[in-house]
Amino acid sequence: MLVAIVDRAGRGGTRKVKAAFEAVETRYAELGHTLQRPVSGEIVAIPIMGASKSLKDRHTLYVSARAVESGLVDGLIAHEVGHMLRTEAGHPSHSPDVYRLIAKEVRIPRAAEAAFGQAFNHVQDVYADDLAFPVFAGADGRRAYDFFAAWVENNATMRSKNRWQNLGLAASNGFAIGSLVRHGLISAEDKLWDRARAFDREAGFQGVDALAEFYAKLPASPTPEDFIAELKRLAAIMTKASTT
Ligand SMILES: [Zn+2]
Structure with missing residues (x-):
């Protein structure tokens, strides 16, 4: 209230x-x-x-x-x-007790910490949106599609020379498209995929496909242990993208 x-x-x-x-x-x-x-x-x-x-x-x-x-x-x-x-x-994605375990158990290169922080915030966003989508997406999901499409377009204008900043933006693209996949609102042929892949190519890495799949498939109600295992996968995806 x-x-x-x-x-x-x-x-x-x-x-x-x-x-x-x-x-x-x-x-x-x-x-x-x-x-x-x-x-x-x-x-x-x-x-x-x-x-x-x-x-x-x-x-x-x-x-x-x-x-x-x-x-x-x-x-x-x-x-x-x-x-x-x-x-x-007390969902694991929003639990201070679990945050402490993440800090102890999930290893990421120091330079990637900010990008990983952004990617983690989007994990929280996925779980917030699992509840929020039915409230705001519109009967046909069109509103949600338009919102995330604008998100990907906006990220494209923010690409910089900093590889790690770009990796944070790639995670953001992965979250936007992954959310649409999660809620069945985007096809494999959609032009947003091309936009996000072009962003990666120009930034010199490949990440969006693996990231979108990660966000799309996050389990709805993981145990804390399962949740931490998911974040280790996310760290691995981002570390791999940053080194290819
Ligand atoms: Zn949020």
């Missing part, structure tokens, strides 16, 4: 966010998901669309002023509530 909403960016939108939150909450309830902890919302001037932070007794939802002004605010809220639900349920 949304207990407060504050506009810190000074551009308005509290009523819009409140209405969107309530619509998302109702849709989740129809699907059998209800948050236990209260949520306070803040509209803030940040470069990303939004974020959330979970404490033992409450959640904070951050919505960017840009997201409020876009047509995507309900999709963003659905996604962030997906993270909150996973945190409350």
Whole structure:
């Protein structure tokens, strides 16, 4: 339940966010998901669309002023509530106890740590979206397709000379396409594959096919041990891509 909403960016939108939150909450309830902890919302001037932070007794939802002004605010809220639900349920992808095991057990080259961090955030996104897709994807999934297609296009404009940064973007492409595969919204002939493979080629490696398959096939409810095994696979895929 949304207990407060504050506009810190000074551009308005509290009523819009409140209405969107309530619509998302109702849709989740129809699907059998209800948050236990209260949520306070803040509209803030940040470069990303939004974020959330979970404490033992409450959640904070951050919505960017840009997201409020876009047509995507309900999709963003659905996604962030997906993270909150996973945190409350103690899913391995959202569990501090499991994070500690990951830090101990998953080995990655030092230079790849930031890229792996991004790739791990997308693992969390997959699990948030397993809950959020039915809320925001649209009856035919078209909305989700358009969203992730724009994501891949945007990544293409961000390619740099830094191999590791590019590997982080390749993971992001793998997540975007893998999500569409996971939810049955993309064919093998789709032009997004060409876009993402071209990104890899220009960056000098190959990653998107293995990464997309990884994200598409993450098990829905792994044990902590199985989850850590998945992350070791992810580390291996990224290490391999970075050295080919
Ligand atoms: Zn997320």
